[in-house]
Amino acid sequence: MAEQKATNVHWHEGEVNREDRAHLLGQKGATIWFTGLSGSGKSTVAVALEQALLREGKLAYRLDGDNVRMGLNKNLGFSAEDRTENIRRIGEASKLFADAGILCLNSFISPYIADRDIVRHLHDEGNLAFIEVFVDVSLDEAEKRDPKGLYKKARAGEIKNFTGIDDPYEAPVNPEIHLHTDNMTLDEEVDIIMAALRQRGLLSA
Numbered sequence: 542m543a544e545q546k547a548t549n550v551h552w553h554e555g556e557v558n559r560e561d562r563a564h565l566l567g568q569k570g571a572t573i574w575f576t577g578l579s580g581s582g583k584s585t586v587a588v589a590l591e592q593a594l595l596r597e598g599k600l601a602y603r604l605d606g607d608n609v610r611m612g613l614n615k616n617l618g619f620s621a622e623d624r625t626e627n628i629r630r631i632g633e634a635s636k637l638f639a640d641a642g643i644l645c646l647n648s649f650i651s652p653y654i655a656d657r658d659i660v661r662h663l664h665d666e667g668n669l670a671f672i673e674v675f676v677d678v679s680l681d682e683a684e685k686r687d688p689k690g691l692y693k694k695a696r697a698g699e700i701k702n703f704t705g706i707d708d709p710y711e712a713p714v715n716p717e718i719h720l721h722t723d724n725m726t727l728d729e730e731v732d733i734i735m736a737a738l739r740q741r742g743l744l745s746a
């Protein structure tokens with residue numbers, strides 16, 4: 542966990558609270574965290590879920606590994622330390638979105654259990670829902686899909702420390718949702734998540 546460097550800083554409370562925002566939006570903010578190998582379907586499922594939510598008049602916002610690494614986290618690579626810092630920053634950003642009342646859909650490999658647990662703890666502390674979605678795929682199937690040609694490059698030694706090839710992926714032990722994308726359809730996956738959001742009361746104020 543990153544240490545706080547600044548001293549003499551104080552939380553400034555506003556006059557508009559989370560419940561006010563929930564009533565305004567007709568929903569509760571939460572973090573839906575997709576974790577899985579490259580090519581497992583994290584981005585594909587988040588994009589489809591965002592559309593399904595929009596159809597029901599619910600506001601979501603996606604944070605995606607590739608996109609965030611072009612901006613906020615452009616100074617980070619793929620060492621274990623950098624991946625940890627990547628997830629820490631996204632976890633904090635996602636907590637802000639959730640507090641704002643938005644359903645924040647995060648698609649990050651996030652290969653380390655400890656890093657994901659830190660983000661979960663951050664949300665627990667803030668009394669915000671954190672839903673971990675394990676986007677499960679066999680390495681074999683992910684390599685067959687290889688949507689960006691990255692496995693091919695990793696096998697050829699052109700990319701080092703590629704998750705699943707020569708870098709670790711620690712699967713969730715007890716995720717809220719487990720999607721087996723080798724043999725589920727995208728529609729089924731979206732339906733499962735929508736049902737979970739509804740069941741937790743997140744789609745109403």
Ligand SMILES: Nc1ncnc2c1ncn2[C@@H]1O[C@H](COP(=O)(O)OS(=O)(=O)O)[C@@H](OP(=O)(O)O)[C@H]1O
Pocket residue numbers: 578579580583584605606607610619623624625627628648649650651652689691700701702703704708
């Ligand atoms: N070495 C290595 N290992 C894994 N992934 C790599 C690597 N190099 C580049 N990429 C591309 O970066 C995307 C993963 O970024 P993330 O921010 O999700 O990674 S992490 O959570 O910090 O592990 C990942 O996106 P997805 O394929 O969508 O998972 C790749 O496009």
Ligand SMILES: Nc1ncnc2c1ncn2[C@@H]1O[C@H](COP(=O)(O)OP(=O)(O)O)[C@@H](O)[C@H]1O
Pocket residue numbers: 577578579580581582583584585586648676686688722723724725726727730
């Ligand atoms: N059941 C499924 N769920 C999600 N994606 C699937 C599924 N079956 C096949 N795919 C395909 O797998 C690929 C996943 O790519 P992507 O969403 O970019 O993965 P990630 O974001 O995890 O790297 C896409 O080309 C998608 O169409």
